[in-house]
Amino acid sequence: MTSLTRVIGEACHQHIIELNQVSFAYQDQQVISGLNLVVKERDFVGIIGSNGAGKTTLLKMIVGLLRPTHGEIMLFGQPVRSFRDWERIGYVPQKNAFNPLFPATVQEVVLSGLYSNKKIFKRVHQEDRRKLAEAMEVMHISDLASKRIGQLSGGQQQRVFLARALINQPDLLILDEPTVGIDAQTQADFFDLIFHMHAHHQMTFLMVSHDIEMIEGKLGKEPRDTYGSIKFYARHSHEQDCVIPGLQHSIL
Amino acid sequence: MEIITADFFQRALAGGLLIGLTAPLIGIFLVLRRLSMIGDTLAHVTIAGVALGFLTGVYPIGMGIIFAVLASFAIEKLRKAYKGYAELSIAVIMAGGVALASLFFTLGMGYNNDVVGYLFGSIYTLDMTDLYVVGAVTVLVAVTVFIFFKELFLLSFEEDAAAVSGLPVKLLNMIITVMTALVISTAIKIVGALLVSALLTIPAACSLIIARSFKQSVVFSVIIAEIAVVAGLVIAGVWNLAPGATIVLLLIAMLILTLVGKRGFTT
Numbered sequence: 001m002t003s004l005t006r007v008i009g010e011a012c013h014q015h016i017i018e019l020n021q022v023s024f025a026y027q028d029q030q031v032i033s034g035l036n037l038v039v040k041e042r043d044f045v046g047i048i049g050s051n052g053a054g055k056t057t058l059l060k061m062i063v064g065l066l067r068p069t070h071g072e073i074m075l076f077g078q079p080v081r082s083f084r085d086w087e088r089i090g091y092v093p094q095k096n097a098f099n100p101l102f103p104a105t106v107q108e109v110v111l112s113g114l115y116s117n118k119k120i121f122k123r124v125h126q127e128d129r130r131k132l133a134e135a136m137e138v139m140h141i142s143d144l145a146s147k148r149i150g151q152l153s154g155g156q157q158q159r160v161f162l163a164r165a166l167i168n169q170p171d172l173l174i175l176d177e178p179t180v181g182i183d184a185q186t187q188a189d190f191f192d193l194i195f196h197m198h199a200h201h202q203m204t205f206l207m208v209s210h211d212i213e214m215i216e217g218k219l220g221k222e223p224r225d226t227y228g229s230i231k232f233y234a235r236h237s238h239e240q241d242c243v244i245p246g247l248q249h250s251i252l
Numbered sequence: 253m254e255i256i257t258a259d260f261f262q263r264a265l266a267g268g269l270l271i272g273l274t275a276p277l278i279g280i281f282l283v284l285r286r287l288s289m290i291g292d293t294l295a296h297v298t299i300a301g302v303a304l305g306f307l308t309g310v311y312p313i314g315m316g317i318i319f320a321v322l323a324s325f326a327i328e329k330l331r332k333a334y335k336g337y338a339e340l341s342i343a344v345i346m347a348g349g350v351a352l353a354s355l356f357f358t359l360g361m362g363y364n365n366d367v368v369g370y371l372f373g374s375i376y377t378l379d380m381t382d383l384y385v386v387g388a389v390t391v392l393v394a395v396t397v398f399i400f401f402k403e404l405f406l407l408s409f410e411e412d413a414a415a416v417s418g419l420p421v422k423l424l425n426m427i428i429t430v431m432t433a434l435v436i437s438t439a440i441k442i443v444g445a446l447l448v449s450a451l452l453t454i455p456a457a458c459s460l461i462i463a464r465s466f467k468q469s470v471v472f473s474v475i476i477a478e479i480a481v482v483a484g485l486v487i488a489g490v491w492n493l494a495p496g497a498t499i500v501l502l503l504i505a506m507l508i509l510t511l512v513g514k515r516g517f518t519t
Binding site: 050085101104105109112118121124146174199 | 264272284399400402403404406409412413414415416417418419420459460463464465466467468470
């Protein structure tokens with residue numbers, strides 16, 4: 001029995017993201033120094049911090065866009081530098097990350113979620129089209145498929161980016177201030193959707209946000225950890241779900 | 253009208269058709285990545301290379317290509333050094349190109365007429381060597397864009413997302429830059445260094461307004477460029493006008509028509 005529990009514990013608490021003593025300096029300015037962070041499987045981690053606190057730097061280091069000056073970052077147990085399984089990560093950018101005049105349709109944007117390092121030199125085939133249709137269906141944007149992305153409302157655009165992030169059925173979803181510039185009701189709907197997904201799917205979430213009320217409301221008032229002015233809030237999805245599929249009944 | 257059947261005119265038409273494909277194909281990515289001005293800069297640097305080519309007796313377009321590629325690497329380096337003020341790199345390299353070009357001009361007084369041809373274009377002097385070079389560049393650019401089409405799309409749409417998908421962002425950026433240098437250095441004999449960026453950017457500017465998708469915008473910009481090149485060459489040939497200038501003015505006319513037409517649709 002003890003060995004079984006240990007196996008379950010390991011399966012459930014795999015470290016999805018791990019930062020060991022990570023530092024980052026931009027030119028002479030130290031932005032982050034000696035930061036440790038562990039995001040476990042099925043965690044929902046919310047990061048709050050004032051402007052210039054290093055949230056964006058942190059996120060960029062985690063996805064390999066910036067290299068830490070010191071320390072080590074692991075994704076799914078592999079160092080970021082040699083990490084290759086990028087299709088396991090879905091990414092939802094800030095709303096203003098693209099130009100609204102950009103002539104891309106909703107389906108072109110959603111489909112681009114499949115264009116990973118492993119897809120280079122490969123054409124888009126039938127299976128990809130099926131995934132595209134499914135992702136758009138789930139986010140209720142199928143009827144917008146051939147609209148230009150700039151013609152949509154902020155909330156619709158966010159669902160497009162969420163569909164793009166989900167098209168690979170990722171294990172980790174990273175959201176960078178996903179609701180900046182969107183009206184309050186649409187924001188609330190968006191967060192409900194995200195937390196619903198966390199409760200019902202085997203996914204880990206990392207979200208940077210400026211919306212303290214929403215984060216505290218969803219993840220609890222006590223931050224799990226603080227670093228300078230950055231606060232980490234976290235919630236783990238229900239412990240009873242935390243079992244290897246198929247073994248659940250034999251345990252209960 | 254007999255000019256149209258002349259050998260030099262046929263070569264001009266062939267060269268024009270090839271550049272009419274490559275220039276907008278690269279141009280659309282430059283425009284979408286807000287690098288419209290890079291065309292002008294590389295063109296000025298290419299002129300310095302061309303001038304040095306005349307001075308040293310080396311194939312001018314070949315020397316122009318080398319200069320343009322080196323300058324494109326220098327721009328990338330400077331862009332990183334002045335992050336957030338990226339246009340500074342473009343200004344610096346442009347000034348350097350013009351300075352070098354005028355230095356080489358004054359050193360080789362006798363060649364000035366030939367060099368002027370590269371400033372304003374001299375498509376009628378296109379020889380078979382030029383055509384082979386333009387042809388090789390066209391094949392290279394068309395194949396590269398075809399192979400990396402979806403990656404270049406994601407890179408242009410959202411560079412961060414491309415990086416998070418594990419795409420080799422630096423390599424793709426480098427590919428775009430080098431291809432830009434190749435296209436510009438081969439295009440300047442056709443429309444001229446002072447006008448080459450028009451052929452890169454105006455077709456994209458038109459298609460941004462009318463295209464309903466990214467694929468369409470690429471196709472439209474190529475079609476628009478080809479129409480302008482063919483019509484421009486024929487009009488210039490028949491009425492004895494400057495070919496490069498005619499092509500560019502036609503492009504601008506098409507842009508105005510697109511803008512007016514679009515307004516007509518929406519209101």
